[in-house]
Amino acid sequence: MSLTITPVTPTFCAKVSGVDINQPLEETTFDAIRAAFDEHLVLIFSGQPMTDAQQITFSERFGRLEGTKGVNPASGTPFARQSNLDIKSGEVIAADDRRMFYQKANMLWHADSTFKPTPSLCSILTARVVPPAGGATELASTRAAYASLSAGQKAEIEDLVVEHDFVHSRGVVGFTFTDAELAGMKPARHRLVRTNAANGLKSVMIGLHAKCIVGWPEDESRDLLDDLLARATRPENTYSHEWRTGDVLIWDNQAALHRATEYDTMHHHRLMQRTTISSGIRSNL
Numbered sequence: 001m002s003l004t005i006t007p008v009t010p011t012f013c014a015k016v017s018g019v020d021i022n023q024p025l026e027e028t029t030f031d032a033i034r035a036a037f038d039e040h041l042v043l044i045f046s047g048q049p050m051t052d053a054q055q056i057t058f059s060e061r062f063g064r065l066e067g068t069k070g071v072n073p074a075s076g077t078p079f080a081r082q083s084n085l086d087i088k089s090g091e092v093i094a095a096d097d098r099r100m101f102y103q104k105a106n107m108l109w110h111a112d113s114t115f116k117p118t119p120s121l122c123s124i125l126t127a128r129v130v131p132p133a134g135g136a137t138e139l140a141s142t143r144a145a146y147a148s149l150s151a152g153q154k155a156e157i158e159d160l161v162v163e164h165d166f167v168h169s170r171g172v173v174g175f176t177f178t179d180a181e182l183a184g185m186k187p188a189r190h191r192l193v194r195t196n197a198a199n200g201l202k203s204v205m206i207g208l209h210a211k212c213i214v215g216w217p218e219d220e221s222r223d224l225l226d227d228l229l230a231r232a233t234r235p236e237n238t239y240s241h242e243w244r245t246g247d248v249l250i251w252d253n254q255a256a257l258h259r260a261t262e263y264d265t266m267h268h269h270r271l272m273q274r275t276t277i278s279s280g281i282r283s284n285l
Contacts, residue, residue: 003029005036012141012256013239014040021045021248022054030061037062037122038198041252042139042239049246050126052079052273059124059275062250066113066120066276072102082106082272084265085129095265104173106260109140109229110208111253112276115166117188119205120253121279127247129271134263138240143203143255145232146193157204157224160192160216161285164209172208189214189285194254203255204228214285232257243272254279 004018014036019029037043050058056078059065065078072080084093084100093100113120125137146154165187167177177185192213194203206228213221231237240261241249251258253276263270 003032005032005040007040008042008044009236009239011144011237012040013042013044013139015044015046017046019045021048021058022050025061034062035198037250037252038196041141041143041256043250044241045248045250046244047246048248049128050248050273055079055124055126055273055275059277062124062277063121063280064278066116066278068276078275080112080274080276082125082260082274083129083270085269085271092266092269100265101173101175102170103260105170105175105208107262108169108172108208109233109257109259110169111142111205111257112274113253114190114205114207115164115169115188115209118282119188119190119279121277122250122252123274123276125249125251125272125274127243127245128273129269130243130245131263131268131270133268134261135268135270136240136242136261137249138238138259138261139251140232140238140257141203141255142206142228142232142257143201144234144237145206145228146202146204148231154193154202158193161189161214162192162205162225163187163189163211163214165211166209168211169208187211188283190283191285196255201255203252204232205254206232207257229257 002018006015008014067078068080081087086093112123167185190205192204194205206225210225213224
């Protein structure tokens with residue numbers, strides 16, 4: 001087998017075949033995967049079911065894992081669990097359970113961990129249990145959003161800073177944190193325009209957690225963030241992944257957005273395990 005990279009859309013996303021990512025990877029093979037990630041932003045591996053240990057090993061090739069804290073059921077582990085199944089009993093969680101309400105914001109366009117002082121490089125999501133219908137993951141390119149701007153618009157946004165706030169983003173869907181959960185939750189500020197160190201291509205780090213442009217009036221701030229989101233989510237800049245058990249997706253959290261889609265949470269099971277890899281670069285803003 002030889003490693004093959006096949007673009008899925010003209011804008012971003014590629015399927016990767018000819019490699020078993022559950023086995024130790026030679027440096028040249030991983031370097032090719034990493035180069036494809038930098039170029040395509042989203043990589044799709046099919047038919048590669050992973051155990052937790054295998055996912056951690058593969059994820060650590062990209063960098064240090066963030067780990068999960070807070071309300072997510074997998075808090076205290078390297079994983080963020082996306083599921084309607086109770087982590088202890090395996091039973092379906094009631095639709096009105098706070099844990100399901102917490103996951104509701106996942107159905108809005110976002111990038112993982114932009115609300116942290118050290119933003120993430122990427123996320124790796126593995127399909128463990130897949131419902132027979134629904135539950136797709138949609139992705140969008142914010143590199144394409146940046147590319148769609150005029151030279152003047154690019155110059156205008158080059159030095160802008162965005163405040164990202166997890167309390168704000170969960171509040172959009174009406175979720176509220178307890179006082180104990182709020183302890184230590186502070187907004188983070190990051191530069192709007194991001195540059196890929198490997199190829200110099202630029203993107204914008206936006207999405208649900210992006211609360212405002214620092215120093216701008218609220219209405220102008222929201223107009224710009226909404227315009228960038230609209231550009232990123234144009235049909236030609238999006239891809240919808242219909243999951244099969246054993247699929248593995250990697251996406252760039254500084255140049256792509258994603259969102260979950262609905263499925264019948266009371267009659268079907270869904271279990272996805274996500275690892276999130278830190279960029280290792282803490283914001284100094």
